[in-house]
Amino acid sequence: MASVQRSGSFIEAARRAQIVDSAIETIAEFGYANASLARIARRAGISKGVISYHFAGKDELMRQVLTDGLDLAEAQMLPRILAGTTALERLRGHVEGNVAFVKAYPRHLAAIVEILANARDEAGKATVEASSFTGPVDRVADALPVGQEVGELREFDPLLMAQSLRGAIDGMVARFAANPDLDLDAYGRELVTPFELATRKPD
Amino acid sequence: MASVQRSGSFIEAARRAQIVDSAIETIAEFGYANASLARIARRAGISKGVISYHFAGKDELMRQVLTDGLDLAEAQMLPRILAGTTALERLRGHVEGNVAFVKAYPRHLAAIVEILANARDEAGKATVEASSFTGPVDRVADALPVGQEVGELREFDPLLMAQSLRGAIDGMVARFAANPDLDLDAYGRELVTPFELATRKPD
Amino acid sequence: MASVQRSGSFIEAARRAQIVDSAIETIAEFGYANASLARIARRAGISKGVISYHFAGKDELMRQVLTDGLDLAEAQMLPRILAGTTALERLRGHVEGNVAFVKAYPRHLAAIVEILANARDEAGKATVEASSFTGPVDRVADALPVGQEVGELREFDPLLMAQSLRGAIDGMVARFAANPDLDLDAYGRELVTPFELATRKPD
Amino acid sequence: MASVQRSGSFIEAARRAQIVDSAIETIAEFGYANASLARIARRAGISKGVISYHFAGKDELMRQVLTDGLDLAEAQMLPRILAGTTALERLRGHVEGNVAFVKAYPRHLAAIVEILANARDEAGKATVEASSFTGPVDRVADALPVGQEVGELREFDPLLMAQSLRGAIDGMVARFAANPDLDLDAYGRELVTPFELATRKPD
DNA sequence: AATGAATGAGTGTTCATTCAT
DNA sequence: CATGAATGAACACTCATTCAT
Numbered sequence: 001m002a003s004v005q006r007s008g009s010f011i012e013a014a015r016r017a018q019i020v021d022s023a024i025e026t027i028a029e030f031g032y033a034n035a036s037l038a039r040i041a042r043r044a045g046i047s048k049g050v051i052s053y054h055f056a057g058k059d060e061l062m063r064q065v066l067t068d069g070l071d072l073a074e075a076q077m078l079p080r081i082l083a084g085t086t087a088l089e090r091l092r093g094h095v096e097g098n099v100a101f102v103k104a105y106p107r108h109l110a111a112i113v114e115i116l117a118n119a120r121d122e123a124g125k126a127t128v129e130a131s132s133f134t135g136p137v138d139r140v141a142d143a144l145p146v147g148q149e150v151g152e153l154r155e156f157d158p159l160l161m162a163q164s165l166r167g168a169i170d171g172m173v174a175r176f177a178a179n180p181d182l183d184l185d186a187y188g189r190e191l192v193t194p195f196e197l198a199t200r201k202p203d
Numbered sequence: 204m205a206s207v208q209r210s211g212s213f214i215e216a217a218r219r220a221q222i223v224d225s226a227i228e229t230i231a232e233f234g235y236a237n238a239s240l241a242r243i244a245r246r247a248g249i250s251k252g253v254i255s256y257h258f259a260g261k262d263e264l265m266r267q268v269l270t271d272g273l274d275l276a277e278a279q280m281l282p283r284i285l286a287g288t289t290a291l292e293r294l295r296g297h298v299e300g301n302v303a304f305v306k307a308y309p310r311h312l313a314a315i316v317e318i319l320a321n322a323r324d325e326a327g328k329a330t331v332e333a334s335s336f337t338g339p340v341d342r343v344a345d346a347l348p349v350g351q352e353v354g355e356l357r358e359f360d361p362l363l364m365a366q367s368l369r370g371a372i373d374g375m376v377a378r379f380a381a382n383p384d385l386d387l388d389a390y391g392r393e394l395v396t397p398f399e400l401a402t403r404k405p406d
Numbered sequence: 407m408a409s410v411q412r413s414g415s416f417i418e419a420a421r422r423a424q425i426v427d428s429a430i431e432t433i434a435e436f437g438y439a440n441a442s443l444a445r446i447a448r449r450a451g452i453s454k455g456v457i458s459y460h461f462a463g464k465d466e467l468m469r470q471v472l473t474d475g476l477d478l479a480e481a482q483m484l485p486r487i488l489a490g491t492t493a494l495e496r497l498r499g500h501v502e503g504n505v506a507f508v509k510a511y512p513r514h515l516a517a518i519v520e521i522l523a524n525a526r527d528e529a530g531k532a533t534v535e536a537s538s539f540t541g542p543v544d545r546v547a548d549a550l551p552v553g554q555e556v557g558e559l560r561e562f563d564p565l566l567m568a569q570s571l572r573g574a575i576d577g578m579v580a581r582f583a584a585n586p587d588l589d590l591d592a593y594g595r596e597l598v599t600p601f602e603l604a605t606r607k608p609d
Numbered sequence: 610m611a612s613v614q615r616s617g618s619f620i621e622a623a624r625r626a627q628i629v630d631s632a633i634e635t636i637a638e639f640g641y642a643n644a645s646l647a648r649i650a651r652r653a654g655i656s657k658g659v660i661s662y663h664f665a666g667k668d669e670l671m672r673q674v675l676t677d678g679l680d681l682a683e684a685q686m687l688p689r690i691l692a693g694t695t696a697l698e699r700l701r702g703h704v705e706g707n708v709a710f711v712k713a714y715p716r717h718l719a720a721i722v723e724i725l726a727n728a729r730d731e732a733g734k735a736t737v738e739a740s741s742f743t744g745p746v747d748r749v750a751d752a753l754p755v756g757q758e759v760g761e762l763r764e765f766d767p768l769l770m771a772q773s774l775r776g777a778i779d780g781m782v783a784r785f786a787a788n789p790d791l792d793l794d795a796y797g798r799e800l801v802t803p804f805e806l807a808t809r810k811p812d
Numbered sequence: 813a814a815t816g817a818a819t820g821a822g823t824g825t826t827c828a829t830t831c832a833t
Numbered sequence: 834c835a836t837g838a839a840t841g842a843a844c845a846c847t848c849a850t851t852c853a854t
Contacts, residue, residue, distance in 0.1 A: 011837080011838070012837080012838085015838080015839095030323070031321065031323045032236075032321070033235070033236055033321055033323075034323065036822075036823065036824085037823080037824060037825090038822080038823080038824090046839080046840095047839070047840055047841065048824085048825090048840095048841085049825090049826090049827090049839065049840055049841070049842095050838080050839060050840080051824095052824080052825060052826075053837090053838070053839070053840095054838090057824075057825075058823095058824065058825090114320075117320045117321070118234070118235070118236060118320070118321060120234050120236070120237070156393070156396070156397070157393055160390065160393055160394065161397065163371070163374035163375070163377075163378055164367075164370070164371035164374055164394065164397060166370075166374055167367075167369075167370030167371040167372070167373050167374030167375075167377075168366070168367035168368075168370040168371055169370070170370050170373065170374075171366035171367055171369055171370030171373075172366070172370075174366070174370075175366055187363060190359070190360055190363050191363065191367065193359070193401070194359070194364065194367060194397075194398070194401030194402070195397070195401070197400045197401045198396070198397030198398070198400045198401045199397070214813075215813090218813085218814095239847075239848060239849080240848080240849060240850090241847085241848075241849090249814085249815095250814070250815050250816070251815090251816090251849085251850090252814065252815055252816070252817095252850095252851090252852090253813085253814060253815080254849095255849080255850065255851075256813070256814065256815090257813095260849075260850080261849065261850090417834075418834090421834090421835095437727070437729050438642070438727070439641075439642055439727060439729070440729075442826075442827060442828080443827080443828065443829090444826085444827075444828090452835085452836095453835070453836050453837070454828085454829090454836090454837090455829095455830090455831090455835065455836055455837075455838095456834085456835060456836080457828095458828080458829065458830075459834070459835065459836095460834095463828075463829080464828065464829090523723075523726045523727070524640065524641070524642055524726070524727060526639070526640045526642070526643065562799070562802070562803070563799055566796065566799050566800065567803065569777070569780035569781070569783070569784055570773075570776075570777035570780050570800065570803060572776075572780055573773070573775075573776030573777040573778070573779050573780030573781075573783075574772070574773035574776045574777055575776070576776050576779065576780075577772040577773055577775055577776030577779075578772070578776075580772075580776075581772055593769065596765070596766055596769055597769065597773065599765070599807070600765070600770065600773060600803070600804070600807030600808070601803070601807070603806050603807045604802070604803030604804070604806045604807045605803070620816080620817075621816080621817090624817085624818095645843075645844065645845085646844080646845065646846085647843080647844080647845090655818080655819095656818070656819055656820065657819095657820085657845090657846090658818070658819055658820070658821095658846090658847090658848090659817080659818060659819080661845080661846060661847075662816090662817070662818070662819095663817090666845075666846075667844095667845065667846090
């Protein structure tokens with residue numbers, strides 16, 4: 001009762017979230033190039049100007065979509081990664097986290113992929129750092145050298161291995177996109193085995 | 204008479220090739236979204252109308268860029284794959300073929316990636332089948348079951364493994380795009396080892 | 407009760423003055439076209455809506471800016487004009503008054519000039535009468551016929567002469583705008599001489 | 610017959626001229642701020658895109674309007690100025706040239722004034738040099754020092770005098786704008802006298 | 813075979829204004 | 834009194850496409 005709700009902040013946050021949601025849906029469905037502000041606004045049932053009112057520009061909206069999506073991804077992945085005590089357990093956690101994220105937020109994932117692939121400055125290259133995706137998330141890459149030091153894993157280039165795992169997971173995502181009936185849990189379990197074989201130190 | 208007709212065909216083919224080349228360069232440099240027909244025409248030193256004259260629309264041009272690029276890719280890869288007699292040799296040939304293609308035609312590869320990521324019908328989805336990329340190329344997937352039958356390889360889901368290899372190779376490409384100084388040959392050699400470990404039947 | 411009512415009026419007046427000030431600064435700095443209500447509000451540290459609350463529209467605000475500015479101009483000029491007893495003294499007073507105004511309120515002057523030049527009804531012409539600027543101010547024009555009658559000045563078209571003086575003074579202002587280091591007092595003194603020569607009756 | 614007309618260049622030039630004309634009319638009638646490309650196109654009876662096709666942007670169109678107008682002004686003024694052999698004759702020629710220009714091209718003049726007053730970079734000041742107007746035209750300023758050297762004119766600051774003449778002429782233009790029935794020739798003749806009195810060396 | 817010209821829809825963005833709170 | 838939110842029209846500009854020549 002005593003707490004006076006600052007309606008301004010609340011409405012602001014709610015609208016921004018609504019717009020971000022609409023942007024995610026639109027991008028996921030029609031692709032980045034076809035996700036105009038007009039379309040995003042129409043889907044949200046608001047006027048174009050509202051977006052401009054709440055976001056400095058399309059760039060900021062896209063950055064927010066990306067940020068929100070990455071936060072959700074990290075929330076799915078990080079606990080599963082950190083739960084593991086050995087490098088292989090963490091690798092497994094990493095895959096499971098990705099599976100969980102794909103299952104929980106497929107549209108967010110699609111939007112993230114679209115933005116990372118397409119958002120570039122009109123003259124040249126990336127408006128947004130792809131590393132902001134892989135960076136905060138791929139803690140698994142850190143786990144590999146540790147596993148090598150303690151003798152759990154054989155010698156290999158950790159970056160290459162992490163990159164390959166990332167690619168293999170992206171392959172899973174691509175397959176899921178093409179076939180939504182795919183059993184992601186099974187795929188994830190099967191995916192771990194090759195990387196176990198490829199990384200663990202033979203007895 | 205026949206020769207007159209043919210000269211038409213010849214000019215036609217030359218113009219199309221010139222336009223496709225310019226499109227590849229433009230897409231590789233500025234990205235799909237910034238590759239307007241105007242820009243492509245300007246780079247080719249021709250007028251915009253010429254493109255419309257020789258191609259039914261932007262879609263057809265993009266499809267041609269893709270087709271040409273994939274043909275070049277196949278030309279690099281297929282001999283190297285078929286040269287192998289065992290499944291593992293073919294897997295190695297597949298990776299080497301990809302490396303060769305990236306080194307020989309980096310712009311084509313960039314254009315292919317851009318188009319596959321972005322080209323969609325205005326209403327919904329892909330104008331172009333992603334499978335048209337992996338399909339004709341990933342003969343390696345066919346080699347895996349054979350390797351399993353003859354006891355060279357252990358049991359696993361061949362499709363998953365092929366997809367993971369595809370993803371791992373794409374990871375290499377992404378790294379190369381970010382760092383053109385990357386030693387692709389070394390990366391390719393290193394990349395094979397994990398997949399050998401992951402697929403071969405233990406003695 | 408009465409005091410409560412008055413407090414309303416006082417706040418009202420203060421707010422209007424604050425907004426007008428911000429408008430003047432904004433127009434002087436960025437020009438009429440770039441002086442959006444948003445910019446004016448931001449500079450005043452208030453929300454856009456406040457302006458709409460206190461002014462019927464942008465037009466009224468601009469009219470107020472103009473009125474305030476012209477009042478200040480008249481306050482600078484009128485005493486100096488009226489201090490003169492002969493036509494030539496009044497002419498000199500007129501120039502000195504202009505100089506004093508430019509020196510004291512350069513931003514107001516800039517804003518006045520901008521508004522007079524730009525403010526027009528969307529369909530056609532001036533929202534604001536240019537004569538409202540020259541009208542109340544150019545009392546000097548009244549002094550010229552008097553000077554002619556008493557034999558102080560030669561015969562000429564008083565309106566043309568007054569207009570030319572106005573133009574010559576505007577020339578001074580333009581020069582000052584381009585070069586703020588200009589010695590306005592000296593310029594003013596020098597400016598009087600030609601008009602003395604041009605108006606006084608030869609002995 | 611032999612001369613093959615390059616229809617491209619001709620149409621291009623004609624269209625540009627048509628657009629420039631429409632821009633001049635629109636600016637003169639509605640003011641710079643209300644002279645949107647849409648309005649200019651509508652008046653010209655063409656689509657908005659045509660303007661973009663023939664001009665790199667609104668800036669270029671405005672620069673062209675200015676250039677064309679200044680060329681016309683110079684064509685009216687220069688011969689009349691150069692026809693004079695003494696400084697006072699050139700001064701008279703300058704005024705007459707201005708009168709001729711105002712009479713022949715009042716809309717051009719209005720457009721020039723509007724553009725010079727309003728065209729500024731969004732952040733700060735002039736997109737276009739005001740000196741490009743006065744500069745090439747005000748050759749009269751050059752004549753004054755010569756007149757002083759040969760003893761035709763008394764000593765005064767030539768720049769101040771030229772600026773004052775410029776301002777007095779602008780005053781004439783302003784009066785003409787307010788009252789198109791004004792007898793410009795008479796006004797011009799009357800305007801010369803004060804400046805003769807103000808500049809010539811007394812016997 | 814090729815061009816320059818033109819179109820009309822669509823882009824992101826800005827703006828003055830309105831209004832419920 | 835004041836605000837933040839929202840609107841809808843207008844802005845300059847880009848684009849793929851069409852078409853007469």
